[in-house]
Amino acid sequence: MFEYFKKKKEKKQEILQRVSEDKEKLKERKQEIAALPESERKAEIESDKLLRKEQKQKRKEEIKSLSRKERKVAKKEAKMYKKLKNRPIRFTGWSVFAAMLLFVVVTVGPTVTSVVENMSGKHISIDTTSAEAIQVREAADIVSEKIANEGLVLLKNENNSLPLEDKKINVFGSTAFTFKYGGGGSGASDLTRAVSLFDALTNAGIEYNKELYDYYMGLPELEATTGNSDTGIVQVVKGMFSNDEAAGEPDVPDAAIDQAKAYSENAMIIVQSDAVEASDVSGNQLELSDEMHCLVEKVANSFNNVTIVVNAGNTLELGFVEEYSSIQSVIWVGTPGPFGTNSLAKALSGDLNPSGRITDTYAYDVESSPASENFGDYKYENLDKAYLNYEEGIYVGYRFYETFYQGNEEGYNQTVQFPFGSGLSYTTFDWNIVSQELNSDSIELQVEVTNTGEVAGKDVVQVYYSAPYTPGGIEKSAINLITFEKTKSLEPGESEVLTIHYDTRDMASYDMENENYILENGTYEIKLSKNVHEIDSTVNFELAEDIVYQTDAVTGTEYKNRFTQSGNELTVLSRNDWEGTYPSDQDDSKVATDKVIERVQGHEYNDDLEMPTTGADNGLKLGDLKGLDYDDPLWNEFLDQLTVDQMINYVSEAAYHTIAIDELGVPNTVLMDGPAGFSFFGFKQFEAGAYPTEIVVASSWNKDLAYEMGEMIGQEAQAYGIHGWYAPALNIHRSPQGGRNFEYMSEDPLLNGMIGSGMAKGASDQGVIVFMKHFIMNEQETNARSGLLVWANEQAMREIHLRPFEMTVKEAGVTGAMSSFSLIDGKWANPALLNGMLRDEWGFEGVVSSDAVFGFMEAPQAITSGNDLMLDVLTAPKQKQLLEEAYEEHPEAITVGLRNSMHNALYATLKTHIFN
Structure with missing residues (x-):
């Protein structure tokens, strides 16, 4: 194991050296171009862009020719290269915060008192101790747990392995003792009433292996932090100075594995991510650390029924769950608040039937979307400002994957593990459209949902649309969410009719050339779906002529382009030319134009106003x-x-x-x-x-x-x-x-x-x-x-x-x-x-x-x-x-x-x- 980490460190140093050399070459090349006459400069820049695209395509072809194992190594090295080249800065922003605080203390003098008062909240008077406050807080706790119950998502459940038949479980990993109830910064909340995972298991009637629990509690590097998690600014400060390596994981000796196997064939591991306000995360923080992967491998090779719990607010790489047949189930809990552990335990025991759906696409590679190409630290060379180019255009999340891989199911399945909107249940449902009314004003469907399984549960009817697209015309995703409805809890055999209703104009696209919204004529496919990729049924709405919307439906204000003054030129991703428009931070001009500088630094005051x-x-x-x-x-x-x-x-x-x-x-x-x-x-x-x-x-x-x-x-x-x-x-x-x-x-x-x-x-x-x-x-x-x-x-x-x-x-x-x-x-x-x-x-x-x-x-x-x-x-x-x-x-x-x-x-x- 030591040799492995030694090689990994050497590889990182090797890539870091390559990054440094490449940056130096790029700097020299820019100096060469800057020295050219203006008439030649543009041609050289375009030539360099073309060369980079050719090199990128060549590298793609080379990777395709490799074996699967070699391909994985090559992709990992490529990700490390990109991460080191444009890594998100862990302290940017809050270093500014610290500098500003120092500036106030040193230069403002007497105002320090007011600063301290502002930060301490002395000027804010609230009462959280009254009888009314206590009563409403108790009601808030009930709502909190309801949300955690319904937000929990069952992503995988092979052989109906959940709920557990044998109500005994082995909980592996230090992450069980550092359960993430929430996030850091302004998104933090009061966790003084948080329920520990192990108390929650007991509450749900599930026995956990206490010898295994004692083993972890005896580790000197591990402290139980349930209910005492850092919150607010403490989390932010810790996060901004942490490195970008994924957290490690203590090893589990064979004796502990043997004891646990004798206790139960059920095992559970919680996987997490670290992300707080003021600092982003790198790609490798969203995949398993090597130590955690070793733990997963050891547990998966030793137990027949392994559950992976995703306890993270960021999308993780979960491809590892397919490496082991014993990983029978995957539950996503996100960051579920102080009572989310109760929801998890109830789902394991069967007291709770999961009804949540994920809100993001889970891809095998978290950096496979075009937005990831322009994410990180980019600064102008001639302006004291950082910048970010949203060159992906409308193709964010599933809009990219569903459009790019349209007609290529094999490619899609190799890229996307869990589509947007995915989620399973312990029961089954049948849908039936009982009526429909489609016109140029509104779309309305009546959908009967019937529980055809053996336990009570809730279902979600997701409604998407696909609009007619003309190559080279207005950009349109192959599919778009338009509305959704969730049933009440339905008993076995019970039905509920849901009304699906939305305004037809909600399917319109914005036409930048004509500065209006438009429903182009053609067939609009309205899709009732289990998730964005699993379509249950489709209803077609035919529009004979274009409908153009010139004004806002509520205010009557005329539409117009409002954000065109910057003069910044972007190459925005287009489905009409994926290869030619796919984002690359290599194509960025890091020199701000005079127009951009003037725009950023200037501010116009209207002095022709009448004095009030x-x-x-x-x-x-x-x-x-x-x-x-x-x-x-x-x-x-x-x-x-x-x-x-x-x-x-x-x-x-x-x-x-x-x-x-x-x-x-x-x-x-x-x-x-x-x-x-x-x-x-x-x-x-x-x-x-x-x-x-x-x-x-x-x-x-x-x-x-x-x-x-x-x-x-x-x-x-x-x-x-x-x-x-x-x-x-x-x-x-x-x-x-x-x-x-x-x-x-x-x-x-x-x-x-x-x-x-x-x-x-x-x-x-x-x-x-x-x-x-x-x-x-x-x-x-x-x-x-x-x-x-x-x-x-x-x-x-x-x-x-x-x-x-x-x-x-x-x-x-x-x-x-x-x-x-x-x-x-x-x-x-x-x-x-x-x-x-x-x-x-x-x-x-x-x-x-x-x-x-x-x-x-x-x-x-x-x-x-x-x-x-x-x-x-x-x-x-x-x-x-x-x-x-x-x-x-x-x-x-x-x-x-x-x-x-x-x-x-x-x-x-x-x-x-x-x-x-």
Whole structure:
């Protein structure tokens, strides 16, 4: 074994040397090209691109000719090369955080006290100890376990090996003692009531091998951490400084194996991943470590019935389960909250019939999707900014695999292990379409679902569509999720008729050339499916003529391309030319154009605005405006009363709260993280309801349950004295490597939108400002907090990245949003996004807060672009100073911007339970 690791280290050093040499050659080549006359330069760049593509294709052909064993080694080396070349940085962003803190301490002096107060939460007053608070928290725990129950996914169950017939089990691996209940950062939650795996097994009537348990507990390197997991900022700091090697695993002696085999033929191993906010993960962190693989091999070769439990918020490589026939079952639990162990144990015993479905594609190689080609650390040579090219376009997750491998079933099966939406049950179901009504306005199907098995269970009817595609025309995925419904628990022989309904225009594609949405004529195949790849039945809808949508269905605002000013040229993936357009970070120009530099560094103030009235005495209190429309004339009279200083203080001091303006009846509000239950990011601990992370909420495929969670969050908010919730997080799983994938829901925008809008509406209905986040394209942690320029085309932005937010605005009526760290189309706090898209096109009325403030995020640009509040823990005094200086130079623009921000924030405040 020692020799193996020695060889592995040598190989890594060899590849690291190759990476260094290649980077040096590339640098020299760039210098050569830069020295050429401009007329020759472009031709040389194109020639180099062509050469790289030819070399890449040649290498692919060489790999194909290798034996399976040689191919595996070659692919592993290629992955290691890429990982070392563009590895996600574990500390980027939070090193900025530390530097900013040091800057504040050294240079600001007296303001250190306010910084400490902000971070400690002394300014935030909530009560979680009242009888009402305790009662609502107990109810929250029930909802939490319901979500864990329905979010659990059975991925494999050969020979009906589960539920266990013999209720005895051997639990192998240190991971059983470090069960991951949730994630780190803002997605962390209160785990003080977490149930250990072994207590959960006992609760479910399953006996575990106590001698094996004692063996692990006796290992000096192992400590039981159940219920004491690091959370919040502690997890983040640990994660950002950890290396990118997968965790090791203690060996198990033969004597322990022999004892365990005599105890039971049932064995279980938990596999995990490490990912927290502020740091992404490398590809090899999503596969088994060598030590863990050794454990799996030893256990699989010794026991007849092995269960693998996937306890991770990121998509792992699970190809190893097919290497051993004894691995009979695979259960995905994700990061299921404090009671997820109970759900797992009940599934093993048969007290729970799994009904969840996975929310991502499980590929044999997690880096096989095009988005993985542009994921990592990319920086401009002539601009102090990092960038990220979304060259995959609309082909995220299953949209790529199902389209690229269309008509190539063998290739698909070699690439995809578990398709998006996969999930099994202990029973069987039959579907029957009992009625259908299809027209240009709406699609409606009545589907009868019957339990044809022997135990009670729930089923999910997934509905997809395939639109007519013209080669070279608008990009379209071969298949798209359009809606879904979940049954109630059906007893054997029982049936339920589900109504499947959606607007026909929801199948439209965005046409960038004509700046509208369009349903092109032809056949639309509507597919009732078990998962994205397993189609149960298909209904065809024939559209004789194109239907063009020029305006938004809700607001009537005319569609137009809003994100075309950057001048950044992308080669976006097209199904019409896979080979010619497939992303490669080798093709990137790392030199920012003058247009990009100007776009990033410039900010325009409108000095032609009329100066508003300030400091008037109109005798109005905020409560006098309760129930009035956003544009009611009385708002102007109220806002005229605000002074410039009051407005500057209000928008600057908005980290986890807003301040009171007593003379105008403006109350202070408390605003809290997080998506898995209220938290103060680990700065300040308090007891609150703790839920599964959002990926598990989504894996329930239960919209009603998502609403119930949001509703419970809202009831907790009322009991504790909280008025705003920094959640739900609606970003996409663009790549399996995203550090916050546990906190996000899915690779599919519609699933994100349907579950997210359910959560948001539940909380909003209880009088809570729901800050849907992170608006938009915050799918990578590496470089995010230093100002990451994200480039994409408008179709991908609208159909993939904006879609969940649009659905949540229109279906949940949210009054809050949190902007992302990302510089969209070259701008942080982009007015085309925050005003043009969010407010004008979608009709959003409410407040936009920044995410946690870092150096590139400045209040004057924010409040004149549609970002109203600064979530600034460290440098609020600096933001005030910046606003004061900007006011001296641009008084009209700054005053109007402040007034708009106050209007937005106070309108949202009036909707909270404070005024009920």
